[in-house]
Amino acid sequence: xxxxxxxxxxxxxxxxxxxxxxxxxxxxxxxxxxxLLAESGYSRPKRRHRPAGxxxxxxxxxxxxxxxxxxxxxxxxxxxxxxxxxSATPSERDEERWxxxxxxxxxxxxxxxxxxxxxxxxxxxASLDVxxxxxxxxxxxxxxxxxxxxxxxxxxLTATEHLVSLGHQRIGTITGRPSVLCSxxxxxxYRAALEHAGLPYDTEIVAYGDFxxxxxxxxxxxxxxxxxxxxxxxxxxxxxxxxxxxxxxxxRINIPENLSVVGFDDVPMAQWASPPLTTxxxxxxxxxxxxxxxxxxxxxxxxxxxxxxxxxxVVRESTASPSRRHA
Numbered sequence: 001x002x003x004x005x006x007x008x009x010x011x012x013x014x015x016x017x018x019x020x021x022x023x024x025x026x027x028x029x030x031x032x033x034x035x036l037l038a039e040s041g042y043s044r045p046k047r048r049h050r051p052a053g054x055x056x057x058x059x060x061x062x063x064x065x066x067x068x069x070x071x072x073x074x075x076x077x078x079x080x081x082x083x084x085x086x087s088a089t090p091s092e093r094d095e096e097r098w099x100x101x102x103x104x105x106x107x108x109x110x111x112x113x114x115x116x117x118x119x120x121x122x123x124x125x126a127s128l129d130v131x132x133x134x135x136x137x138x139x140x141x142x143x144x145x146x147x148x149x150x151x152x153x154x155x156x157l158t159a160t161e162h163l164v165s166l167g168h169q170r171i172g173t174i175t176g177r178p179s180v181l182c183s184x185x186x187x188x189x190y191r192a193a194l195e196h197a198g199l200p201y202d203t204e205i206v207a208y209g210d211f212x213x214x215x216x217x218x219x220x221x222x223x224x225x226x227x228x229x230x231x232x233x234x235x236x237x238x239x240x241x242x243x244x245x246x247x248x249x250x251x252r253i254n255i256p257e258n259l260s261v262v263g264f265d266d267v268p269m270a271q272w273a274s275p276p277l278t279t280x281x282x283x284x285x286x287x288x289x290x291x292x293x294x295x296x297x298x299x300x301x302x303x304x305x306x307x308x309x310x311x312x313x314v315v316r317e318s319t320a321s322p323s324r325r326h327a
Contacts, residue, residue, distance in 0.1 A: 001127075002104050003040065004036045004037055004040060008029070008032050008033050008036055010029060010033065011096060011120070012096070012100055012124055013099070013118070013120030013123065013124050014033070014120075015033055015037075015124075016120065016127045017120065017123065018030055018033045019127050052108050053082045053083060054082060054085055054105075054108060055073070055083070055084055055109055055295060055296075056085045056087065056102065056109070056110045057069070057086045057087070057110075057288070058086075058087045058089060058098065058110060058111065058112050059086075059115075060089060060115040060138070061088055061090045064265070064267045064269060065267050065282070066113070067267075068265075068284035068288075069113055069285070069287070070084075070086060072284060072286060072287065072288035072289040073289065073291070075285070075289060076288070076289040076293055080292070080293075080296055082108065082296075089115070092118075099121050102128075103128065107130060108131075108296065109130060109131045109132070109295030109296070110131070110132050111132075111134075111135055111288065111291045112134045112135065113135045113288075114135070114136050114137070114138050114180075115137075115138055132145055133147065133294050133295055134147040135147070135287050136149050136182060137149065137181055138179070138180050138181060140181060143305055145305065146291075146307075147305065147307075148287045148291050148307050149181070149287070150283065150287065150308060150309055150310075150311050151309065151311050152181075152182045152185035152186045154189060154310070155186060155264060155311035156185065156186035156187065156188065156189025156190045156192075156193070156234070156236075157189035157193045158189075158280060158313050159189075159193075159234045159264065159280055160173075160189065160193035160234055161196075161197075162262065162313055162319065163260060163262060163319065164197045166232075166260065166319060166320065166321045168230075168322050169199055169322075170230045171190075171199070171230055171231070171234060172206065172207070172220075172223050172229075172230035172232070172233045172234070173187065173206055173207070173233065174207045174209045174215075174216050174219045174233065174235045174240050174244070175187045175190075175206075175208055175236040176209060176236050176237065176240075177208065177209075177210050178208050183236060187206070187236075190234055204223075204226065205226070205229075207219035207223070209236070209240050209243075211237045211239060211240060212239060213239050213243045213246075214243065215240070216239070216241070216242070216243025216247075217244075217247050220233060220243060220248070221250065224247055224248065225251075232261070232262070232319070232322070233260075234262045234264075235262065235263050237263065237265055238263040238264065238266065238267050238269060238270045240263070241261055241262070241263030241270075241318075244259075248261075255275060255318055256275065256317065256318050256320035257320070260278075260318065260319040260322070261278070261318045262277075262278050262279060262280070262319060263279035263280070264279060264311075265280070265281075265282050265284070266279045266280065266281035266282060266314055270314075276317050276318065278313070278314065278315050278316045278317070278319040279314055280311045280313060281311060281312045281313075281314050283311070287309055290307065
């Protein structure tokens with residue numbers, strides 16, 4: 001397929017469309033591809049009966065929690081006696097390159113992390129009979145595609161309830177991109193906790209980040225400049241929590257004496273921070289392990305097309321009662 005795409009001057013998904021008899025291909029392009037397919041003797045592959053012994057793990061980008069996903073997938077792969085191929089596709093061009101390499105090679109399945117691929121690339125994988133599992137989907141997952149996530153709403157609720165239990169009444173949050181499913185869920189959990197405690201939802205101390213340090217640094221700095229700043233901030237990732245730490249340092253605000261901070265993920269940096277970060281443990285390694293085993297063995301009566309694993313609060317030294325501000 002990749003060779004035909006090169007010869008025709010089109011993408012691999014366009015060749016896949018022709019193979020799948022899709023209508024959204026220009027007639028002259030279709031004729032050119034069909035002629036090249038006939039000339040090459042290509043026929044649509046049938047289900048492989050002999051496994052390739054390789055699983056693909058694909059990220060939109062590498063981040064602090066990517067290593068936990070890789071660790072979980074690698075441990076499961078070793079236990080199953082197969083190899084793991086790790087890739088990142090931060091751009092459409094990178095995604096196209098990865099797709100071409102996949103078409104040229106062999107894989108027993110693909111684990112997509114925080115992405116869902118384009119519709120064209122999904123169809124290409126379907127034409128190759130390659131199964132997919134999505135870990136932490138960025139949007140509402142296709143009900144026909146298995147997906148594995150964490151209990152993000154419950155995590156946002158638990159993080160905020162912890163701060164409320166300490167006596168905080170002005171609690172800010174920095175969530176992720178608004179288009180991402182886990183961002184929406186964590187923000188909804190935060191809001192539910194405020195409503196349950198009878199506290200107002202104040203958009204002045206609610207910010208959308210992108211799960212990265214820089215966006216959280218700016219958002220936290222803006223909050224801390226307010227005439228009535230928050231006494232606590234729930235950051236929707238540990239990396240964003242580090243941005244809050246730096247904003248507090250720049251404003252000469254001590255954590256937790258003057259500001260409590262809660263993160264989300266529980267990556268290794270959380271326990272190495274100063275002070276060690278209170279955070280929501282997200283079972284990243286377990287999510288990846290389950291994804292790989294699902295691709296290899298199917299549901300086995302234990303798996304449906306959407307699974308959410310539990311999160312849990314890990315209390316460290318970055319949260320305290322707001323009364324300590326005056327100590």
